[in-house]
Amino acid sequence: MKKACLLIDWIGCPRNVLLKLRAEDFLTANGYAILPPAELEDCDLAAFFACGFTYPQQRKGFRIVQAVHDRIDKLEKPPTFIVAGCLPPINGRELRQYHNGPTIPFLEIDRLEEFVDGDVPMSAIPLRHDVTSEERVRVTLEREHFLPVLSAIRGVKRVNESARQSCFGMLKRYLPEHFKDEKPFDYYQMGTETWCVLTSVGCEGTCSYCVIRRSKGALQSRPIADIVEETRQGIAKGYRWISLVADDNGVYGRDIGTDLGQLLLELDKLDGDFRILVDSLSPKHFVEFFDPLMEVFTSGRIERICLAIQHVSPRITESMNRAYDTEAFRQRLLTLMHKLPEFKIDSHFIVGYPGETEEEFQEMYDFIDWMLTENPTNEFKQFPFSANPGTPAARMENQIPVRTLFRRARRLTKLRRDHGYRLYRQRIEQSSHPTASRMAHHTAKAVIGSSIFFDDMLGKVERRFIR
Numbered sequence: 001m002k003k004a005c006l007l008i009d010w011i012g013c014p015r016n017v018l019l020k021l022r023a024e025d026f027l028t029a030n031g032y033a034i035l036p037p038a039e040l041e042d043c044d045l046a047a048f049f050a051c052g053f054t055y056p057q058q059r060k061g062f063r064i065v066q067a068v069h070d071r072i073d074k075l076e077k078p079p080t081f082i083v084a085g086c087l088p089p090i091n092g093r094e095l096r097q098y099h100n101g102p103t104i105p106f107l108e109i110d111r112l113e114e115f116v117d118g119d120v121p122m123s124a125i126p127l128r129h130d131v132t133s134e135e136r137v138r139v140t141l142e143r144e145h146f147l148p149v150l151s152a153i154r155g156v157k158r159v160n161e162s163a164r165q166s167c168f169g170m171l172k173r174y175l176p177e178h179f180k181d182e183k184p185f186d187y188y189q190m191g192t193e194t195w196c197v198l199t200s201v202g203c204e205g206t207c208s209y210c211v212i213r214r215s216k217g218a219l220q221s222r223p224i225a226d227i228v229e230e231t232r233q234g235i236a237k238g239y240r241w242i243s244l245v246a247d248d249n250g251v252y253g254r255d256i257g258t259d260l261g262q263l264l265l266e267l268d269k270l271d272g273d274f275r276i277l278v279d280s281l282s283p284k285h286f287v288e289f290f291d292p293l294m295e296v297f298t299s300g301r302i303e304r305i306c307l308a309i310q311h312v313s314p315r316i317t318e319s320m321n322r323a324y325d326t327e328a329f330r331q332r333l334l335t336l337m338h339k340l341p342e343f344k345i346d347s348h349f350i351v352g353y354p355g356e357t358e359e360e361f362q363e364m365y366d367f368i369d370w371m372l373t374e375n376p377t378n379e380f381k382q383f384p385f386s387a388n389p390g391t392p393a394a395r396m397e398n399q400i401p402v403r404t405l406f407r408r409a410r411r412l413t414k415l416r417r418d419h420g421y422r423l424y425r426q427r428i429e430q431s432s433h434p435t436a437s438r439m440a441h442h443t444a445k446a447v448i449g450s451s452i453f454f455d456d457m458l459g460k461v462e463r464r465f466i467r
Contacts, residue, residue: 002044002117004032005079008139009064010051014131014190014245015106016085018198020049021128021135023084023112029125030118037139040071043079045115047104050083052090052211054386061087065098080115086215091389106215107201127198129234131190185306185346185379188277194241195234197227199263203248206321209353209385209393216247219255228266235272242267243277250285260285261292268296279306284324290332297340304344312367313360316353320393330367337375345371345378351412352385352405354396361408369415376423382412 004027008020024034027045035043046068050061065083072078081101088095088103095103104111110122188194200221203213231242244263246252253259260278267276276296286293286307296302310322317323336343349364371378384405387394 002032003035003039003042004045004047005035005037005040005043006139007037007046007048007064007068009060010053010057011136011138012186013051013053014196014243015198015201015247016049016051017131017136017190018128018196018245019085019106019109021131022125023047023049023109025128026112026120026122026125027116029120030116032116040068040079041075045082046072046079047082047084047112049085050087051085052087052215054383055388056386058087058091058094058388062095062098065095069099082112082115084109084112086212089215090211094389107217127230129196129230130237130239131194131196133191136190185277185279185304188241189243189245189279193239194243194277195231195237195239196243196245197230197234198222198245199227199249200246200252204251204254205248208319208321208396209350209388209391211388211391212247219248219251221253221256221258223256224253224258224263224266227263228270231267232270235270235274240274241277242274244279246280248280248282249278250281250289259289261289264289264296264302265292268299268301274301276302277304277306278302280308281305282308282322282324283326283329284322287325287328287332290335294336294339297336297343303342304346306346306348309347310350311353311356311360311364313356313363316356316360319355319396320353333371334374337378341375342377343375345375347371347378347380349380349382349412350385351382351409352400354385354393354400355398356400365411365415368412369419372415372419376419376426380412380416382409384409 006020006024006027008016011017028034032045040046048061048064048068050065051057052061068081072081081099082104083095083099083101084104084106086106089105092103102115113122190196200219202216202219204219205213227244234242249260251260252263264276264278293302293305310320311317312326314323314326317326333345336345347368349368351361351364368380371380385393385400387399
């Protein structure tokens with residue numbers, strides 16, 4: 001039996017994870033055994049599904065590629081090593097400094113057939129819809145001399161996780177209902193409860209800082225009938241969450257004569273106990289499709305949404321090539337939050353875009369504070385600006401100094417933490433047993449917080465032994 005090892009580092013992108021798992025299914029169908037990185041030297045084929053979303057992520061990918069070569073180049077009969085995914089088309093020039101072997105861009109995954117002696121073509125392997133929690137893990141190369149150390153670290157992490165869950169289990173009964181099952185948006189995008197449905201690949205945007213279009217190309221939408229049928233299959237299998245996977249859900253259908261609003265209204269007609277997740281919706285498209293969105297929101301099919309806001313300063317959004325009517329966007333958000341107070345909005349922002357002044361940062365800070373104040377269940381993430389090579393934003397003058405960038409990011413982190421504390425305190429006071437809830441919360445915060453801090457420290461030590 002032939003053997004293969006498939007590596008992946010960035011698991012925050014469902015598209016990359018689904019691609020890697022489909023490749024696994026293809027190899028398994030053709031008689032390959034999938035081995036862990038520790039057995040890389042025994043493989044006939046190795047592939048690394050590399051992310052190119054930001055330049056730091058690209059550099060991390062280069063280090064992993066170099067680590068693979070350090071392991072296999074000394075072998076008498078090394079495995080065929082392929083770098084696949086978004087990195088090759090996004091930064092192939094720099095990749096060639098580390099890897100002169102074959103590469104397979106994201107859109108050309110069928111080329112994997114060239115390296116596999118089998119009877120089952122890639123076209124016969126269906127798109128993956130289900131990603132178990134066990135499959136949603138980083139699979140990276142470990143420094144072989146430190147395997148015993150890594151094994152010990154991971155053993156301690158498992159004990160720490162078990163203790164944390166035991167503590168939470170004992171205190172859970174005393175905590176307010178909202179504390180018991182809240183999870184971040186990313187948790188539901190993939191996992192045991194989620195059925196992933198690909199709606200489109202590519203985008204129509206020309207964002208000044210983004211490199212994804214180099215990898216995914218122009219928009220390619222799938223027919224509504226196919227998406228509805230695949231969604232129906234997931235519902236029949238008992239999945240509670242239907243995750244609409246795309247590079248830009250907002251432009252869905254523009255190449256085939258339809259749009260996101262029509263898709264959501266069709267999905268809303270399906271019977272069953274399920275919820276829809278819509279990711280990466282821009283403010284411009286949120287305003288454009290607000291009426292059909294509100295219809296689906298009101299029906300309860302969509303309980304939360306992720307908005308890629310990025311910034312609220314008109315000058316910066318214009319420079320980003322993501323201009324939108326800020327006031328119209330604010331009014332639509334206000335309407336949504338007042339009509340559906342339980343609806344949850346997750347949002348993304350970029351900190352430190354070239355030329356961002358203190359006043360423009362404060363404008364974004366105040367907007368986030370307003371969103372959290374209007375609806376305390378809202379959440380946000382901030383991403384430090386990454387100067388991707390070859391993008392217009394990377395060539396701009398007035399790049400923000402790293403110290404300033406991270407100072408601003410820390411202010412937003414503090415805003416999130418302070419808001420979270422106020423929300424927790426409010427919910428505790430509204431509980432039926434505030435004194436018991438307060439004591440349970442303080443205990444959980446101390447014990448679980450210390451456990452998470454310890455886990456983070458173990459993670460930092462672990463990463464020192466991993467490429």
